[in-house]
Amino acid sequence: MYPDLETLIDLQRLDQEIAELSSRIDTFPNQIQSIEKQLNDFIHAHEERKQHLNANQRERRDMEGEIQVIRQKISKHKDQLYLVKTNEQYRAMLKEIEGEEANIRGIEDRVLEKMIESEELQKLVTEAAGRLDSEKARVAREKAELEAAANTSKEERDHSVQERQELAAKLSEDILTHYERVRKGRGGLALAEVREGKCMGCNVLLRPQLYYDVRAGEGLYECENCARILYSRERLSTSAETEAETGGPQAVAPN
Numbered sequence: 142m143y144p145d146l147e148t149l150i151d152l153q154r155l156d157q158e159i160a161e162l163s164s165r166i167d168t169f170p171n172q173i174q175s176i177e178k179q180l181n182d183f184i185h186a187h188e189e190r191k192q193h194l195n196a197n198q199r200e201r202r203d204m205e206g207e208i209q210v211i212r213q214k215i216s217k218h219k220d221q222l223y224l225v226k227t228n229e230q231y232r233a234m235l236k237e238i239e240g241e242e243a244n245i246r247g248i249e250d251r252v253l254e255k256m257i258e259s260e261e262l263q264k265l266v267t268e269a270a271g272r273l274d275s276e277k278a279r280v281a282r283e284k285a286e287l288e289a290a291a292n293t294s295k296e297e298r299d300h301s302v303q304e305r306q307e308l309a310a311k312l313s314e315d316i317l318t319h320y321e322r323v324r325k326g327r328g329g330l331a332l333a334e335v336r337e338g339k340c341m342g343c344n345v346l347l348r349p350q351l352y353y354d355v356r357a358g359e360g361l362y363e364c365e366n367c368a369r370i371l372y373s374r375e376r377l378s379t380s381a382e383t384e385a386e387t388g389g390p391q392a393v394a395p396n
């Protein structure tokens with residue numbers, strides 16, 4: 142095969158490798174960010190539940206205090222019952238005491254609800270506190286693995302870039318410029334294989350002469366439709382090769 146063509150095929154393979162490595166390298170920051178977010182969300186939820194638990198305890202203390210105040214009022218009102226002068230005043234005072242007792246029952250119901258909530262929160266807080274260290278360790282480990290993988294990919298890419306530079310140095314300025322121009326215009330692929338008379342880059346049939354020339358592999362030819370540089374793995378079959386492929390006379394066992 143024409144030497145420049147072989148160099149170009151290797152160059153295209155390297156360019157594809159470099160592009161794949163670059164897009165892989167680009168995904169690492171997001172992956173790292175996403176696991177860091179998992180840990181932050183975990184810590185944030187844990188902190189929120191702790192605050193919620195503290196608020197719950199504070200609310201319960203406040204309600205207990207409220208109950209104390211109402212109990213004192215009731216006790217005062219019960220003392221006053223003996224001092225009232227009329228039945229009317231007596232009934233009014235009783236009614237007041239009943240209202241205060243109902244008030245206490247209402248608050249006690251809320252205290253109970255808060256206690257149930259507090260038990261559930263306490264369970265979650267204890268559980269999260271127990272998992273926090275292992276979560277931190279998991280995220281640190283996964284982050285280190287991702288960073289190591291990113292570094293490996295970067296090293297591979299550096300290596301490919303170096304190899305590419307060495308290859309590119311073998312090509313003339315004209316050929317390289319043509320290669321780069323077609324590559325940019327054709328989705329990253331400046332070369333196309335020819336199979337069964339067709340350019341695999343654009344699927345268009347080649348003129349018979351061009352097809353012949355590409356298979357002969359004696360120069361650089363481009364597709365007249367998509368301008369990609371053409372190469373072929375198919376060989377021109379000579380009469381000798383045809384004989385060998387079909388099992389020439391010498392291959393036949395004597396009778």
Ligand SMILES: [Zn+2]
Binds near residue numbers: 341343344
């Ligand atoms: Zn083409």
